[in-house]
Amino acid sequence: MENKHCPCCSGLSFNECCEPLLSGKMFASTSKELMCSRFTAYVLCDVEYIYNTTLKAERINYSKAEIEKWSKENNWLQLEIIESNEFVVEFKAYFQLKGSNVVEVHHEKSTFVFENCKWYYAYGVYNN
Template identity: 30%
Template sequence: MNKKTTNLCPCCSAKPYQECCEPYHLWVKNAPTAEALMRSRYSAYAMRNAEYLIKTWHPKTLPKRLDETISEAKWIELVIHRSWDSDIDNEAFVDFTARYRNINGKAEKMHEISRFLKQGEHWFYIDGEFI
């Protein structure tokens, strides 16, 4: 692999990680939209960054044992179908499909509509509905 390919962001934006999700993971910048937070959370799953996932999950819906839910799956591709703001202030949704290989190497995918809430300058993942 060439160096440029290995530095692409896991969120499939086609941007280098340093210019895409890394500033969010390092808390240098806040994700400006629900979609940007969704992409950064996908990258965090791909990189097994539990701390970032915990800090961007709304405290009211945060699982008690998140570290155990981060599997050894290999995340392959993120496709954002659409994102939109709700009629409720500071709420937004992202419809996406994530493809991955499970720990046994079997290709799988999950399709979810995730709900996000903005509090102050920060977006938080609330919950999602599997399609």
Template identity: 30%
Template sequence: MTPPPPPARTSSAPPADDARCPCLSGLVYGECCGPLLRGEAVAPTAERLMRSRFTAFATSDEAYLLASWHPSTRPEALDLDRDVRWFRLDVESTAEGGPFDVRGVVRFTAHYRDAGGANLQQETSRFVREAGRWLYVDGT
């Protein structure tokens, strides 16, 4: 018998600074994605921006997702499904996207659970760095 899915998230509160970061970098939230989502720091690489965006999905931080999206492709608004629980991120590969690059590509698999059970999203995302800030452009 398959166990039932965990209850849907009813809060979009970020984790405590000493809790494991949702992006699974191995760091705690306060040393990883927390400062980025709070606007206290900028992502030094495309991969770090992608990890912080995963964390923003996991914590339902629509404002951060929109702010980290390139204006040329950014939607006017987001309508995140609060019943989706993002729980694992696997970074498959990166191309460019370092601190001195202006473009980067990150391929990843994001795992989530919804009312239908466990699922995954595989994406190759493109990023650009403008005025010292990495921005998400699009993904396939």
């Protein structure tokens, strides 16, 4: 994993891209970076990272068990960033339910909030 390409499809190695964020050495400097690192966290089933980068006020809508289930029951294939500005990132995440050969697309516009010097995922609007 260490020297391989980052799962978020940035083209960088994991160590130069999402690893410092997932390990807590660095914080995401933009909402897009946070988005990419959260996709990587889904690939690696880093439930704590996904939970901890969700805005505190919104965590009530998520459970670690559900995050873990969604993360593990799919093979995460690819992340495509469609458009992003300071607070909103539109993306498509391509995945396959394990055991299925149908590629599914999760198309979402995510809104992020900058709070206490860190970016957090607030909520998403789904397009599929």
